[in-house]
Amino acid sequence: MITLLIYLAPLAGVILTLPQELLPGLVDSAELQYGGIESGQTASDSTGTGASLSSLWSYSTVTEDRHGNRYDHALHGDQHELTPYFQDYDNTTNITAQLGSTAYLNCRVNRLRDKTVSWVRRDGSKIKLLTWGLHTYSNDARYSLSFEHPNNWKLQIKYTQRRDQGTYECQVSTHPPKVLSVRLNIVAPVVEIIDERGASVQEKFYKTGSTIELKCTISQMPQAQTFILWRHGDHMLNYDTSRGGISVKTDMSSSVIVSTLFIANATPTDSGNYTCSLGDVATGSVLVHVLNGEHPAAMQHGSGTKDLCSLSLVLVLAVLTTLLNTLHASHAR
Template sequence: MTASLSSLWSYSAVTEDRYHHALHADHHHLLPYFHEHQNASSITAQLGSTAFLHCRVNRLGDKTVSWVRRDGDQIKLLTWGLHTYSNDARYSLNFEHPNNWKLQIKYTQRRDQGSYECQVSTHPPRVFSVTLNIVAPLVDIIDARGSSISEKFYKTGSTIELKCTISQMPQAQTFILWRHGDHMLNYDTSRGGIR
């Protein structure tokens, strides 16, 4: 009788353990998860542009997505669900169907650079970190020989060739403005113009 009780208890313990394991696996299987393969990303935006921080959450269910700004030990709530909680009107949530909880930051400033977190209200919260880098274009004027110049003298009647090199531009520009004093130079002139 003792042996059969022992084997019954052993069978019961193994069955219960398998049940808990299966239940935990099913519960884990139903939790929200981030679409990205890593739990962090880094983006670069140009100073003064609009930055978009993407957070794609699959299988959200009844959980809520929020964006926070992390500055050292301080955490500032920016959005909760579809609502914006920042006093700074440049911040807003721009949900993109079906699963992108996109944080939009207009007119980016240098102080916007830093760490942001997209959080899902699981227990404990699931976190996707985004590092935002802000860059300003660097402009350099060079002459026909490739030398950087800020001032150069030419003889009257001579041909002038100046080149403008621009670096640290995350978004490609198709139109660059040249000015001479207060006048904008034309792209199509008989004297040469801009290429």
């Protein structure tokens, strides 16, 4: 110890002989580099210069985290072992969210210490700041930081739109910054109303007194949902108790949801446009005709039969006209 003091004495003497106006700057620089001065002394204390320098010297290899835990780098290794790192080791993450839903982009950071986490949106060479720490800097109210204890700095995007698709970066304020890239994909469900053969249908015919059966399929859904809305015009049918005889059955599989609407004892008033929808995200529709007396098949093929009759009538009239003209010409001779 005495030997160490002998070697350090000249250096301490040089420091103490520096002009007084340079000492605060030296202390300020040291405070920025080592994170603070011990014993309540600050860089602006003109009377505590000796104590401040002593504190700076004694803490040259010791740091303290936000929880008050001290770490001696001289005893436990290099300072790089204390730098923040992402818990998810993959540098790029892909997230798929349904159009209109809430998307969550995770960023789990370990050993953050005094560093700050921020989220930015990258569009080519353009970068837009979304959050810094717990604060949101986006003008779009759909974006917010939802911190999840103990280390997840989660970006939340409500009511996702197609324009939200793209690359986001979670950045930690190290030098250089540590970056975790997240690719957000937005998908829209596909809604179709199908017939008995599974083909998409735009129009259906039923006879009075029969049961209307409309089948709706929803595919390409990254998030499982079972609440499908059926409407007749603007009237919602799922909870209709005034008419009676209305029921909805929903079957889920791994890839497709099938919702079937049943309406018993159909009457002409049940005719009209029916829609199957998944919120405001996607909708399928079909036009229903409830016929009095005439069989639905006759109506479906009626147009073709009428066209054939019209063509036959035209041919008969043409033949008769030709015969009459021929007879008139022979009499004229």
